[in-house]
Every structure is written in structure tokens, then in C-alpha cells.
Amino acid sequence: MALVTMRAIDKIYQLGSTQVQALRDINLSIAEQEFIAIWGPSGSGKTSLLNLIGLLDTPTQGELYLAGERVDTLDDDILAQQRNAKIGFVFQGFNLLPVLSAWENVMLPLQIRGARVSQARDTALAKLQEVGLAEQRDQRPDTLSGGQRQRVAIARALVGNPALVIADEPTANLDSANSYRIIELMRELNRRDKVTFIFSTHDPRLLEHVDRRIRLDDGQITQTEV
Ligand SMILES: Nc1ncnc2c1ncn2[C@@H]1O[C@H](COP(=O)(O)OP(=O)(O)OP(=O)(O)O)[C@@H](O)[C@H]1O
Numbered sequence: 001m002a003l004v005t006m007r008a009i010d011k012i013y014q015l016g017s018t019q020v021q022a023l024r025d026i027n028l029s030i031a032e033q034e035f036i037a038i039w040g041p042s043g044s045g046k047t048s049l050l051n052l053i054g055l056l057d058t059p060t061q062g063e064l065y066l067a068g069e070r071v072d073t074l075d076d077d078i079l080a081q082q083r084n085a086k087i088g089f090v091f092q093g094f095n096l097l098p099v100l101s102a103w104e105n106v107m108l109p110l111q112i113r114g115a116r117v118s119q120a121r122d123t124a125l126a127k128l129q130e131v132g133l134a135e136q137r138d139q140r141p142d143t144l145s146g147g148q149r150q151r152v153a154i155a156r157a158l159v160g161n162p163a164l165v166i167a168d169e170p171t172a173n174l175d176s177a178n179s180y181r182i183i184e185l186m187r188e189l190n191r192r193d194k195v196t197f198i199f200s201t202h203d204p205r206l207l208e209h210v211d212r213r214i215r216l217d218d219g220q221i222t223q224t225e226v
């Protein structure tokens, strides 16, 4: 069964009196454990597409299924529950809380779920170790490099064992060497933890190691390459 299925999806934003069609007739099926890149120029609809897959937004038209269950018609609170249980997020600006240490940032999703601190802490420390940051566990984000911050964010995205991780331009604020390392790390975790990853990028050099690349232009899929 596909993890994500999109059928004839349109996304139209209402901007005052004008309408912006961000996505047009998107048909897409993503299997469990795939490692996928969404690429295309600025404004082509990458963020719009990821926001739909990540249940952060709902389509204007069409049908969206997650693990076989139709989700575009669910109420907001049920959508939020599904999101918390099944999806991890990595953002280009890292989105870490500045007053918390690395391990406290990683632990947050577990605390939101009501896990006990002692247990959540152990899980968070194990995830930090997996991304190579065991030694930096007590440091605040402003004392970490960009690449290290993004590793913390990846550990946080994975700490709740999601089926799917959505990463919107996770390397946009990194130099090319660090960008490459972050993609490699995501690839490693994809294989080891059997988590599906979908990330977006502007950078064609980061497309080498993906299972599939999906090209967007003007809100439409123009190319799918394996
Ligand atoms: N909240 C919004 N309201 C109105 N229009 C929007 C909104 N979000 C995105 N758009 C428009 O939808 C289109 C697709 O935007 P989107 O952010 O999905 O592109 P993108 O491929 O992620 O671009 P970038 O590479 O610059 O991040 C653009 O024309 C954009 O201006």
C-alpha cells in the first residue's frame, strides 16, 4: 500500500480578490521507505506540495490519502493528531528553541505526546547519538554550527518514530559541503530506520542519491525520474 496518494489535487490560495493556483492536477503515489526529492524553481509549488503531504494545509480540490486513509476531509483536530503521530518535520531555518539545549529540543515532540521526562530524555539522547551529536547534547542552538543545528532538527523530526519525514529545503542555509552531509545523513536514517523522506531543494547537485526526483514547474509535475 502506498504511504501517500494524491489524486487530481489542486491548491489555490485566495490573495485578496485574486486567486493564485499553486498546484494543478497533482497525481502522485509515494511508497513506504522511499527517499524522494521535490525540485523546481522558486514559486513552482514545492512548499505548497510538502505542506499538503505534511497535513499542514488542505487541498482545494482532489483527494489525499495517508496509509490508505483519506485525510483531506478530516477535521482539524484529527488532522493534528495524525500529524503528531505520523509525520516529522525539518525546516530550512532549523526552527529550534534557542533557550533549550540540543537534547531538550529533540525531546519536545515526546513531551507534547505526554511521555515521561526520564524516558523521553533517554530516547532524545539516543537520537542525538544517531545523528553524531552525542557530545553536543547540552549545547544551545546558538553555540552549534548550521550543519549541527540541522542535525538536531533531524533528530527531533525522528524522535517520535514517524512513518514520514518532510523536509522543506533542509539545506538552504548550509554551504555545499554541509548540504551534502545532511542529505547523506537523511539517506542513512531512511535506510536504517526505514522512514520515508521527502525533501525539497533548488540544488540539482543534491539529487544524486534519491530513489526518485519529482520536478515541479508552475504547480505541475513535469518530470518524475527514478
Ligand atoms: N499563503 C499563500 N498565499 C498566497 N499565495 C501563496 C501562498 N503560499 C504560496 N503562494 C504562491 O503559490 C505559488 C507556489 O509557492 P510555493 O511557496 O509553494 O513555491 P516554492 O516552490 O516552495 O518556492 P520557493 O522555492 O521560493 O520556496 C507561488 O506563486 C506563491 O506566490
Ligand SMILES: [Mg+2]
Binding pocket: 046, 047, 048, 168
Ligand atoms: Mg518553498
